[in-house]
Amino acid sequence: MDVPCFLSARFEGSFAYLTVKDRLPQILTKVIDTVHREKHKFLEEYGEDGIEAEKKALAHFSKLRNEMQTDKPLIVITDDLPDTHIWNEYLKYQQSLLGDGELPSWFQSPWLYVECYLYRRIHEGMALSPPISGYDVFKEAKNDSFFQSQNAILALCTHLQELKKGIADISETAQREAFSKLLQVSLWGNKCDLSISGGQDNAQKFSILNSLESLKSNILVDDTEFVWLLLSQKKGSSRRIDIVLDNAGFELVTDFVLADLLLSLQLATEVHLHAKCIPWYVSDTTKQDIDWTIKQLLGSNNRWMSKCGETWKENLQKGYWVYHENLFWTLPHEFCSMARTSPDLYAELQKCDLILFKGDLNYRKLTGDRKWDFTVPFSQALTTFHPAPLCSLRTLKSDVQVGLKPGGGELLTAAEADWMISGKYGVIQFSPLI
Numbered sequence: 042m043d044v045p046c047f048l049s050a051r052f053e054g055s056f057a058y059l060t061v062k063d064r065l066p067q068i069l070t071k072v073i074d075t076v077h078r079e080k081h082k083f084l085e086e087y088g089e090d091g092i093e094a095e096k097k098a099l100a101h102f103s104k105l106r107n108e109m110q111t112d113k114p115l116i117v118i119t120d121d122l123p124d125t126h127i128w129n130e131y132l133k134y135q136q137s138l139l140g141d142g143e144l145p146s147w148f149q150s151p152w153l154y155v156e157c158y159l160y161r162r163i164h165e166g167m168a169l170s171p172p173i174s175g176y177d178v179f180k181e182a183k184n185d186s187f188f189q190s191q192n193a194i195l196a197l198c199t200h201l202q203e204l205k206k207g208i209a210d211i212s213e214t215a216q217r218e219a220f221s222k223l224l225q226v227s228l229w230g231n232k233c234d235l236s237i238s239g240g241q242d243n244a245q246k247f248s249i250l251n252s253l254e255s256l257k258s259n260i261l262v263d264d265t266e267f268v269w270l271l272l273s274q275k276k277g278s279s280r281r282i283d284i285v286l287d288n289a290g291f292e293l294v295t296d297f298v299l300a301d302l303l304l305s306l307q308l309a310t311e312v313h314l315h316a317k318c319i320p321w322y323v324s325d326t327t328k329q330d331i332d333w334t335i336k337q338l339l340g341s342n343n344r345w346m347s348k349c350g351e352t353w354k355e356n357l358q359k360g361y362w363v364y365h366e367n368l369f370w371t372l373p374h375e376f377c378s379m380a381r382t383s384p385d386l387y388a389e390l391q392k393c394d395l396i397l398f399k400g401d402l403n404y405r406k407l408t409g410d411r412k413w414d415f416t417v418p419f420s421q422a423l424t425t426f427h428p429a430p431l432c433s434l435r436t437l438k439s440d441v442q443v444g445l446k447p448g449g450g451e452l453l454t455a456a457e458a459d460w461m462i463s464g465k466y467g468v469i470q471f472s473p474l475i
Contacts, residue, residue, distance in 0.1 A: 045412045047151035048441060056440045056462050057152035061109065065159055068323060069106045072163060072178045073099055079176070087172045094170040101166035105159075114144035115158060120168040124368045127382075128161055131373055153410035157373040164319050177320045183330060186233060186290035187337065194294050195343055196248035197226065201298050202345045208305050213273070216306050220272075221265050223299045224469060225253050228260070228434040230295030231400050232464045234288055234324060245291040256467075261437075261453075262419075262444050264471035268432050271395060271473075272308040281393040282309040283429075285370070286316050287400030289330035296399060297334075297353055304361055311361055313393065318366040322402060328366060365389070375409040377424040390428040398431060401438040404468075407431075408441055415450030417443045420472040427475045436467040444470055 050061040076098050083091030107113075117129045135145040135154060147155050167174050177183075187194075204219055211219070229249050257263075272280070282303055284296055296314075303309040316326045335357075338350030356362040369383040380387040390396055398407060408422040419433075422443040440461045442450065453460040460466055 045414075047153065048410050048412060048439070049150065049152050050148040050155070058148070060152065061147055061155060065156065066106055066110055069102060069109070069159070069163070071182075073102050073106075075178055075181060076102070076176075079173075083173050090172055094173040098166050098170040098173065101169065102163070105162050105166065109147045109159070112146050112148045114146050115150065115155070118161065118165050120165045122164075122168055124161075124372065127368070127372060128158075151410065153375070153405055154373045157371070160321050161371070177327070177329065179320045179323050180329075183289045183324050184333070186324065187334065190233070190245045190291035190294075193245040193248050193291055194338075195346060196250060197294060197298055198338070198343070198345045198349045200250055201301060202348055204302070205305050217269055217273070220269060220302065220306060220308070222250075222253060223295075223302050224265055224268070224434070225256070225260075226250065227292075227295045227299045227397075227399070228436065228467045228469055229253075229256060230292035231287060231434060231436045231467070233291045234401065234436075234438060234464070249295075259466045260469060261442070261449070261466050262468040262470045264432065265469050267471040267473075268395070268469070271430055272303075277307045278310075280309050281311050281313060282395045282397065283313040283315060283390060283393040284397045285399060285403055286314060286326040287403065288324040289326045289334065290324060292399070293326050293330065293334055294338075297349070299397075300362060301349070301352065301356070304356070309394075311363060312356075313363045313365055315365045315367070315370065317370050318368060319371055321371050325402075328364060331364065374406075376406045376426040377409060379426060379428075387428055393429050396429050396431040398433045399435070401435055404433050404435040405439055405441060407433060408443060410439075410441060413441060413443045415442060415445040416447050419444040419470050420475055423472060427472070430474045431472050433468060433470045435470070436464045437461050438464050442468070444468070 048055070048057045050058040052058060076095060080092065080095050083095050085091075087094070108116075115132060115135075117132060118125050131154075132145060135150055139145065143149075145154075163178065167176060167178065201223075208216075208219075226249055229252075230245065233245050272282075282300075284300060286293065286296055300312040300314070303312055314331070316328055316331060318327070320327060335350050335354050338346050339354065341347045341350065353362070357364065367383065367386045369379060369386050372382070374382055398404070407426065409424065411422075413422050420427075437460070442461055453466075457463070457465075
């Protein structure tokens with residue numbers, strides 16, 4: 042099988058180029074502003090040590106921004122965290138792919154690598170700045186996104202609780218419709234991505250439930266029926282579904298709502314949630330975000346929101362939902378290397394009956410972030426990654442897409458030049474176990 046080249050900022054005018062040139066420096070500038078605004082908090086908590094740590098972190102970030110904007114060679118990571126040696130070995134690997142005298146750099150190396158590298162270097166800046174090392178530089182943005190999505194969250198929690206009231210008595214057709222509806226909600230929840238908006242407000246202001254019918258034509262690949270058939274065949278028997286989460290805020294609530302429904306419809310007996318172990322891509326979900334979100338819902342004055350918080354807390358406590366984190370999710374590796382580089386995680390995923398991968402970054406890692414032809418089958422683009430049946434729920438925010446009908450991508454390109462990066466379109470794309 043011919044594998045196409047990686048997406049890279051070396052292709053001037055590409056989305057990767059514009060990302061490295063404009064969007065990533067903008068995100069880093071917001072990190073600098075956020076840490077600086079917390080100066081007084083650091084002083085209150087840690088005294089002069091907090092102020093010195095803030096200065097050290099800001100110096101690290103300013104240097105990092107200069108390196109990126111001037112296309113300096115990528116350098117080794119100098120903290121002593123569990124993944125440091127993996128990152129530095131990967132840098133050596135990238136260098137081994139180049140000719141004599143060439144070094145990996147921001148604009149020349151694969152986009153997936155340098156973008157992940159940026160977030161790891163941001164984490165390095167905090168790790169090297171005790172006592173403020175535990176501060177999540179993206180927490181404020183994630184929390185704001187949650188609060189700005191209150192109306193949409195309220196509507197979704199209300200819909201779920203009213204649906205669950207009579208769920209034992211509804212027909213299989215109605216169950217399939219309920220599942221399809223909340224799968225679409227989880228898909229479109231992926232629009233709320235602060236790494237794509239450069240950290241600017243990208244919340245879901247209004248109920249998405251009323252827009253599902255009009256959004257259906259924007260789902261370029263809809264394999265819902267295959268997913269339903271897989272899950273409904275052994276309904277009621279022991280069944281595990283894993284969700285590899287993407288963004289906190291509204292999207293996380295949509296994922297919780299879907300996970301709740303999977304249990305309520307007896308399509309799953311347990312749902313395993315995979316999140317990031319460090320702050321990542323501005324709005325990616327960490328364990329702290331999961332706990333914080335449930336706490337906010339529990340404390341809500343609205344009975345349906347608080348009921349959701351109560352149920353979801355109980356699901357985690359009783360093991361109906363199981364939380365996982367693994368270093369692999371915050372490494373630059375594409376997923377086809379997982380069996381070799383993280384065999385423990387690959388073996389864990391092999392235990393499940395279906396994996397739902399949320400979001401654009403997961404799609405990029407599933408497909409290797411390469412310039413595939415639009416018609417290449419999804420399963421083929423996964424190359425060697427087939428731990429279990431899997432489904433990608435993704436709104437398009439990067440220029441990689443596979444599994445389209447012949448001519449489909451070209452027609453979209455002719456009609457809308459930015460169709461692959463606007464977030465307007467989505468896919469519910471399934472691959473069986475091969």
